[in-house]
Amino acid sequence: MARSSPVPVTLDRASGVPLARQLAGAVRDQVVAGTLPIGQRLPSTRALASDLAVSRGVAEQAYDQLAAEGWLESRHGSGTYVAAGAAPRRRHRPSRPRPGGSDLLRLDTGTPWIDPRHRAAWRRAWRDVSVATPPAAYDDPAGMPELRIELAGHLGRTRGLTCEPDEILVTTGTIGGLNQVLAALPSGPIAHEDPGYRAAAEAIRAGGREIRDVPATEPVTDLGGCAAAYVTPAHQHPLGPVMSGADRLALLAAARRAAAVVIEDDYDSEFRYDVAPVPALAALDRDVVAYLGTTSKTVGPSMRLGWLVAPPSLHRAILERREITHDTSAWPVQRAFVSLLRDGYVDQVVRSARRTYAARAERVVAALSGVAEPIQPVAGMYVTVLMPHPTAVRVARSARTSGFEVPLLRDYCRTADLTGIIIGFGGCTDDELDRALAAIARGLG
Template sequence: MPPSPALVVTLDRRSARPLGTQLADQVRARITSASLAAGTRLPSSRALAADLGVARSVTEQAYAQLVAEGWLEGRHGSGTFVSAAPPLASTPPTRRTAPAEPGLLRLSTGTPWIDPRHAALWRRAWREVSTARPPAGYDDPRGLPALRAALAERLAHVRGVVCDPDEVLLTAGTTDGLRHALGALPAGPVAVEDPGYRAAAVTVAATGRGVRDVPALEVPDLAGTVAAYVTPAHQHPLGRTMPAAHRVALLASARRAGAVVIEDDYDSELRYDVAPVPALAGLDRERVVYLGTASKSVAPSMRLGWLVAPAGIRERIAHQRAITHDSPPWPVQRALLALLRDGYVDKVVRSARRVYADRAGRVVDALAPYGELTGPVAGMYATFVMPREQALAAHEAGRAAGYDVPLLADQCRTHVRHGLVVGFGGSLDDGQLDHALAVLARALRG
């Protein structure tokens, strides 16, 4: 029996997919198809569980996942509703600080923690590369076929991006994938979220295109642009998830402008509060260029990523690469194939989630009294908004103690905010993290 006329759900108890995942998928699909409008009140988790004949934990899990993704919102004392989340505000610009000095230990937002217990699998993969026969000439410009097949399977399983292996192109990391995608587009400016990933804005500018700064997580008017670069699953550096209504509106804006959305899905597997948020590309494969990377799960130094794009863009990239031989090194691709096949990537991701969850709790406990946490902590950093003077005082105290703590303002171009972006990945150990947090907290108290 359906739970209500507004929420028709069918759960398949014979399916290998968990019931909570099935429920979340169906509710999400109802929202994206406009069958459930913004503001619609959903049944309580208890009532829905009773109607479906499942444990309440099933409906609570589904609702928690959809709230984390931004599709639903809980209103205290009122219930659960289809979301219409407001955009973030922006603040006036200010001066930037100097780059990090050599010798400072950087609380990096992008260096992963890798569990040393899995080192044997890492060594085994490279031994296998050393005995494998490399291609006789230049290899497939799209990348190693077996690796593309493995990535297509993984993207469907963990990111909701259903694609054929022929639709996957290997890249030398995210910025390389962005460069290739831009090279396949017509002339015109690119909208880039601000604050945002600085390397993306630099890459766009290096192709000779104009950079149009748009406030992060707002829905930009893309008229006159050829693309918009976004990090919707975990906005860098604010850490928020793009609300569901904004995702739908962004795709609609891109369709009206004849533009594409370039989705940088840089650390999506590293959620530890809920399941990873589905990729934007799962909503519109014809309008979204999807960029993935091994940098946050395996090692930044591998310089390996992947790209899934609409057919026309993908074919133009492959044609150009066939001429220039501009593709990632075969040994690195072959190693990643072995690391995926032998379970190394899954193991290090699971280990990292546990470590990050523990470190995130310590970071929040130490710094939340002095700044506003910008979003649910996921991945390997937490961002706190605070007055400029406080942020600068903590930043300088950290430098004096040997730590470089990134300033939020340094990630901004036009829409400047103030605060700290505190990374807790693999560039420091637990003792160093606790010492750095104590230094920052003392400065902020002062």
């Protein structure tokens, strides 16, 4: 039997941080640093509590948290061990950040948190791919039929968007789908929220089109002369609020008057925790709205997979072009996502992430209470906090000295006069978030 290893930990009882969180952070740091190697058996919760002169409940809470994060695993009748997935990684060195932020942990708006407890389903999906027979020639230009069947059910159940599998086009992600819509549209400017999603703005410019800024804080009532309007109605990027019912109807009416298309980027729609997810804008008018969805905020950005439900005229034009260009996602990725949908993996990671984001959002709001007010309601995997630009720069500098890069709201604006910071909490641990919030609070002080 493997011998347990002592865990050298010092707990600060005068700190406002709960002892269980301190203990979890200390053990996590030692696993990451390699001090506690993979497969190392740890002391029992009873023994550890005795060594640290704390209650056994403190040790149990710490172990439970680390097991949920995937750092530790419990083996029935044997004990608690450093998990196989907890390989040492390079530590951040916040005291010496390199130019460009390469040593900084970026608290961005797009990196999701994936519950490590669901790794088995992820591995199972790729085993399914390994035994499946790939197509001998180019795959269906619309995307795998099996995947489009699964997506049709998924969209109807989760987004209130009723469509047939033949109305869905599988894409390489949001920007891949956006590029295909842009190529099929008639000439003319594209209205774009300001502030707004920078990657979309860059794609529009790269397509040789003019961007017409529309204030993200105001309803869109005039699209005269525009070929389309790009919007993020479920969770405005980067300010956060959901587009109201009245504003949705006004936008659709403006699009019909101008014979324009509304390009709906269903960004972050799964992660409302103040209310149930708001149905897709496309559910109100399929003839006007081109709907873009993606795996980036659920399964992960690196999967490079998305889907497009376009108005009939655009669908035909895009599909005809794809029959020539074969511009669709790789077959193995599509096949894996079929398994992830059928297996319930996607629903599981969304539920887990929603709970995690809700708890982290509360911590952000609590940490900033009295010194700054996030835009409400907070949803998704980030919060945006308005403040004067000099203050925002000071806060970002304070965060940088502690090893974190905090995006500035001004960088998302083109003509809008809004300033502040954005705090993403998907791509970090609870401990990293606490340290980042402490640095931000110091910058605000």
